[in-house]
Amino acid sequence: MDAILPLLSDPAAWAALVTLVIMEVVLGIDNLIFISILSNKLPEHQRQRVRRIGIGLALIMRLALLSIIAWLVGLTQTVFDLGISGGTGPHGEPTFETAFSWKDLILIAGGLFLVWKATKEIHHTVDPVPSKNHDLLDKKDVLIANAGSAIFQIILLDLVFSIDSILTAIGMTDHLPIMVVAVLAAVTVMLLAADPLANFIAKNPTVVMLALGFLLMIGMVLIADGFGVHVPKGYIYTAMAFSAGVEALNIWSRKSAARKAANGDAGGH
Template sequence: MDIAALVSDPAAWAALITLIVMEVVLGIDNLIFISILSNKLPEHQRARTRRIGIALALVMRLALLSTLAFIVGLTQPVFSLPWQGPPGAYGEPAFDLAFSWRDLILIAGGLFLVWKATTEIHEKVQPSDGHGIMDTGGKVISNMGAAIFQIILLDLVFSIDSILTAVGMTEHLPIMITAVVVTVLIMLLAADPLANFINNNPTVVMLALGFLLMIGAVLIADGFGVHVPKGYIYAAMAFSAGVEALNMMARRKRPTVEDKILH
């Protein structure tokens, strides 16, 4: 189907809108990681690092789209492990523990995310003496290159997940490319406000790190063939964010109530 036919096809527009929404939701994880990491740099490097990280995410997604056959091939099993699961109705193993390249990438990315989130949480609870990672106001990463390198690693994991989602929702490459570009533009617009909000609210930093820890665990589980519905994950994140929003409102109201009592 050519571009003109896609433009005039309502089903194509519906697929595009649905895919953009899905990509934006999947991009939230990537954006949270970029925001937390960039906030640990000197202030004059933060916005530039975020823009570079998001631009690299776009380049990586477009590069992966240009090799769709290769990406689809990543889902083919490359090896399996002998696994005797619980017996089924006829005594056969419940499932076969086979791994594809996608599974291995998800497991590696999940382990990296769990390690990174755990390290950050530890440093928030027990800040270092200035020789390593410090608290929110500290210069945690020695240079912008180190931050960008870590962003690239997670960009790869999230990009593969994003492209495989796109491939599963539509077969038209122009729709995939348009959805990816629009999604990355939305991420670019939201990056600075989100990063500033996280930086100005220390409790939100801990909540975001908790999100990353949960996402890392889900990636590992997905790599081992345990598929947790994404709706459950984002519903839990939305509920937690709502509770934190109520806590923030309560903290803002508290001084006003105390002033009334004093007067």
Template sequence: MDSLLSAFTDPAALAALIALVVMEVVLGIDNLVFISILTNKLPEAQQPKARRIGIGLALGMRLVLLSMIAWLVGLTQPVIDLGFSGPPDMHGAPTFETQFSWRDLILIAGGLFLIWKATKEIHHNVDPDGSDDVLGKDGKTAISFGSAIAQIIVLDMIFSLDSILTAVGMTDNLAVMVIAVIVAVTVMLVAADPLANFIARNPTVVMLALGFLLMIGAVLIADGFGVHVPKGYIYAAMAFSTLVEVLNIFARRAKMRKDGV
């Protein structure tokens, strides 16, 4: 209880809480984009339920990981060392390394999954003869509810690990981390349906979102190999691309009004 009160009364803890909430919300966007794209492939009646389950699982996984912080921190200890690394950068650190922890291996696996998934979706969107199935199995059935939830669980695990390790790096106050995670997931829950509906109404946004997933997958793999791309660069690029797409949407709508469509 004392740590909970300090999160709102201690200026340092409050500053950490605000910063962590912002960071967790930003990290949650990646998770939410994937959930939105995937659940839009389900029958319309099942989409809201799948989103709520996916976001609920994201919250549950984050809280479970927070309760296992000591074990989680241990995941950053090297378990595999291939014995070579890249040349030093301007700060003297290797440009890449092959000393892997469990966290690194999980990030690499998650990055590969994201790239595979985004590539399959892009192929599905650009191939005029492609099937209606997001997994490309056949042209008769849409993705099943169970398949969607299973894929959401896999990505929830990856994003939850990244989210909690970020929180651990920013503060050692457990109450602050719990509050930040709950607030961030609540924002995801509120934004889930509007974001999914926006993506469904604007097909070009789907390709932009898939491009984001490709980039995030590549960044996760790079992170696993010790190449740390500043997150600010990633989200600045995403924000700029989104702004350009929003301007394109406004331009298309203005043209349609002008043409009387």
């Protein structure tokens, strides 16, 4: 409590909190897009439960990582170096490097998994081919296996996003109470947005492709980050916001055309 009271009267602490909450919410929404796409592939009665499990695991992982911050900071220390680096960037840093820390290796592995999963989902969306193996199994067993598989994949991505989330928090503030509040705020937003976002994605199939495109881009950014190529987050989120805006106009246009068609049919009768 003695550590929290001085922060309440510190404008810099409030500024750090607001900024960190926004960044944590953005990272949480990225995590939630993946959870929503996976859960929407399950039978309807299982979707909400799997989403809640996924978000609950994200909260547990983030809080667990906060409790071992000293160890987590150690993940940024170099484990091995291949001795390869790019030219000098505008701020004197190498454009890329191969001095890998555990954080870099986790980001590369998570990025590769995200790229693989997004590519697989895009292929399935473009060319849906039913699996013949399912005919050989009991339907109930298949559904349970799918739910288990979805939760396992959610756990893997929760881990990657959680480490990214907490390392972002460590980079922005030294105050543990601010980190805890920001993480709790982000997970609260995830809980509130989970069902509406999942339902919106389910009702608008083109949004699924857009969301998968986002996941593909995030995966590539994670891989680049692991190799020391730091893409400014502002560019990424501006591109995502622009793409989402264009898709929103497409949805509005389709709904408007559907209303006009419905009104024309009603007028004809």
